Amino acid sequence: xxxxxxxxxxxxxxxxxxxxxxxxxxxxxxxxxxxxxxxxxxxxxxxxxxxxxxxxxxxxxxxxxxxxxxxxxxxxxxxxxxxxxxxxxxxxxxxxxxxxxxxxxxxxxxxxxxxxxxxxxxxxxxxxxxxxxxxxxxxxxxxxxxxxxxxxxxxxxxxxxxxxxxxxxxxxxxxxxxxxxxxxxxxxxxxxxxxxxxxxxxxxxxxxxxxxxxxxxxxxxxxxxxxxxxxxxxxxxxxxxxxxxxxxxxxxxxxxxxxxxxxxxxxxxxxxxxxxxxxxxxxxxxxxxxxxxxxxxxxxxxxxxxxxxxxxxxxxxxxxxxxxxxxxxxxxxxxxxxxxxxxxxxxxxxxxxxxxxxxxxxxxxxxxxxxxxxxxxxxxxxxxxxxxxxxxxxxxxxxxxxxxxxxxxxxxx
Numbered sequence: 001x002x003x004x005x006x007x008x009x010x011x012x013x014x015x016x017x018x019x020x021x022x023x024x025x026x027x028x029x030x031x032x033x034x035x036x037x038x039x040x041x042x043x044x045x046x047x048x049x050x051x052x053x054x055x056x057x058x059x060x061x062x063x064x065x066x067x068x069x070x071x072x073x074x075x076x077x078x079x080x081x082x083x084x085x086x087x088x089x090x091x092x093x094x095x096x097x098x099x100x101x102x103x104x105x106x107x108x109x110x111x112x113x114x115x116x117x118x119x120x121x122x123x124x125x126x127x128x129x130x131x132x133x134x135x136x137x138x139x140x141x142x143x144x145x146x147x148x149x150x151x152x153x154x155x156x157x158x159x160x161x162x163x164x165x166x167x168x169x170x171x172x173x174x175x176x177x178x179x180x181x182x183x184x185x186x187x188x189x190x191x192x193x194x195x196x197x198x199x200x201x202x203x204x205x206x207x208x209x210x211x212x213x214x215x216x217x218x219x220x221x222x223x224x225x226x227x228x229x230x231x232x233x234x235x236x237x238x239x240x241x242x243x244x245x246x247x248x249x250x251x252x253x254x255x256x257x258x259x260x261x262x263x264x265x266x267x268x269x270x271x272x273x274x275x276x277x278x279x280x281x282x283x284x285x286x287x288x289x290x291x292x293x294x295x296x297x298x299x300x301x302x303x304x305x306x307x308x309x310x311x312x313x314x315x316x317x318x319x320x321x322x323x324x325x326x327x328x329x330x331x332x333x334x335x336x337x338x339x340x341x342x343x344x345x346x347x348x349x350x351x352x353x354x355x356x357x358x359x360x361x362x363x364x365x366x367x368x369x370x371x372x373x374x375x376x377x378x379x380x381x382x383x384x385x386x387x388x389x390x391x392x393x394x395x396x397x398x399x400x401x402x403x404x405x406x407x408x409x410x411x412x413x
Contacts (some may be wrong), residue, residue, distance in 0.1 A: 027234040028066045037247050040132055040263055043069040043116045047246035054245035055253055055353045058165050063243030064178055065250045067222065068160035071134030073127040075141070077150035080125050087144060087290065089272070090118070091203055091283035092342055097122035100194045101201070102281045104272060107136070109292025112270045114140075115262035115281065121189035128161055128193055128222055130263045151367040159184055159191075160227045164249060166194070167217040180233070180242045183223045191224035196280040197259050203283030205299065207276045207394040208258070215279075217256045220266060252350030255360050258310060258389050264323060264348040265308065265360060272297075273304035274362060276390050300398035306344070307365045307390035313375065314383040320357055321346045321377040327361045327384070328407060343367050346375060359384070361395075365392055 026044045029036055033049035034040060044066040048054060050120075057063035072167055075084060085092040090103035097120055105114040114137045134156065139210035141152045163180045183190040197215045200206045206213070225233070236242040239313060254261065260275040271294065272282050298304055313321070327344040344363030351357050359375070375382040 026066050026068045027230045028068075028103045028182050028237060029239050030234055031244055034244075035246070035352055035412060040130070041069060041247055045244070045246040047248045048123070048244050051246065051248040051252070051351070051413075052353045053244075054249035056097060058245045058249055058253065061165050061178060063164070063235075063245040063249065064181060064233070065163035065245050066230075067132050067163050069225070070156075070158045070161045071129045071131050071137075072155040072161065072224065073129065073134070073138060073141070074153045074155050075125040075127065075150055077091060077148070078122065079148040080150050081120065083145075084118075085286070086288075088116075089140075089282040089289060089291070089295065092118070092120075092125075092285040095120045095125075098189050098192075100192075101196060104277065104281045105140075106291025106295070108291075110271050110291040110298070111268065112262070112266045112272065115266070117195075118195045119191060119193045121185075121187045121191065123187040126155075126191055126193075126224065128224075130261075132245070132263060157205050158227055159224045160230055162223050162225055162233070164221055164223065166221055173256075178242060180236050181223055182225065182229070184226055193222045193224075195220040195259075197257065199279075201280045201283075203285050204280055205278045205282075205284060205397075207278070207390045209388070209391055213258070215257045215259060218259060220254075220259075250349060251348060252352045252358070255310070255348050255350050256352050256355055257357050258308070258360070260308065260360075261348065267362075267363065269306075270303055270362075271298065273298050273394060274306045274390060275308045276394075287360070298395050302398060303365055303393075303395040304390070306362050307388075307392070307394060308347075309344075309361050309363055309389055310387040311346075311359045311361050311373065311375065311384040312355065312387065313359060315357045317380050317382060319378055319380050319382060320351065321349050321359055321375045321382060323349075325377045326376055327363055328374045328376055328381075329363075329367055330374075343371075343373070346377075365390075365394070367394070 034045045035047055037044055037046035062358055081092045088103035088105055090101055101118045103116050103118055106110055107113055114133050119126050130147050139153055183192045191243055197218045237244045265275050272278055325346040326342045328340050329343040330338040330340055344361050347360045347362055351360035369386055369388050373384045373386055
């Protein structure tokens with residue numbers, strides 16, 4: 001990359017399968033008080049000076065989140081939906097133009113490899129993915145085409161993703177998007193992906209044992225706009241006609257809604273059950289796909305080895321844990337002092353405008369809900385109370401009678 005590169009334009013890469021297209025800093029980073037995010041989210045704003053206020057504006061439906069660093073793939077051709085249906089965890093054969101869903105690609109052992117937000121416009125299926133997933137996913141899909149009538153194209157150079165909340169409106173009124181946010185519609189259907197996390201989708205299953213799931217009010221959407229429109233969108237933010245919120249605001253709200261994100265909650269060992277991702281990304285009654293045997297076996301007969309929890313953190317030390325920090329629990333043995341051991345890791349953290357410091361963590365399934373937890377961060381022990389998302393009992397839903405042991409007589413009557 002060079003200092004002379006124009007913001008928002010490709011600087012390296014050709015978009016060929018397996019090769020990422022990288023972009024300079026987003027034009028929205030030119031907005032006053034914008035602070036750039038780090039790591040995998042570099043190139044867009046972490047915040048614009050006031051993450052708490054940005055959260056409230058997001059929820060009110062008057063602000064946008066710049067996600068232009070995310071990747072956009074398109075799959076075209078008459079066999080596109082049946083082909084993707086054969087590969088992924090979600091049922092796609094009946095996907096209508098403009099309908100949103102999400103799907104996962106698993107390895108043979110059922111571990112998560114890729115997570116995609118999906119919308120079809122009747123001509124092309126659009127896959128919205130994390131930037132780190134783009135090269136590998138593009139290469140893998142291209143390799144799996146065989147003789148089918150499909151084509152996979154990287155659209156990241158042409159289209160950018162912008163996130164927003166759709167504000168709640170009184171019954172009988174149409175729901176409006178953020179003013180000034182115009183979706184692209186290259187084939188006549190507006191490319192707006194609406195997150196299905198607000199409920200359990202057809203063929204899905206929820207492990208969380210609650211009648212008031214925090215995701216019920218998660219009215220999140222991601223809109224594809226022409227990448228060239230980012231400049232004018234930034235100008236609208238400067239003019240005050242559109243509000244802007246950074247990733248810190250979005251992340252805090254996502255964590256509070258128990259919403260998993262591939263770039264944060266997923267590691268090499270993750271399976272969908274551990275993150276309660278069967279709610280919206282897995283269809284349990286669809287046909288065969290890679291990793292399905294593990295999905296069915298764990299769901300019907302076993303238990304996931306780990307489980308997702310929400311942690312309410314003690315904020316007295318003013319230290320917020322980061323991804324990868326250890327979660328520790330106290331094991332009490334009879335006649336001995338409590339023994340502290342590592343039971344999991346922090347996956348995401350944030351400061352919520354109402355809940356305060358919170359985090360998502362993946363811990364061992366066997367850790368009881370009443371165990372005292374601590375997060376080890378920057379050499380400090382942070383007490384944490386656990387809010388159960390995936391319970392210890394998750395899985396084993398099949399009511400299969402146990403067979404008697406050999407040699408044991410079953411009395412008649």
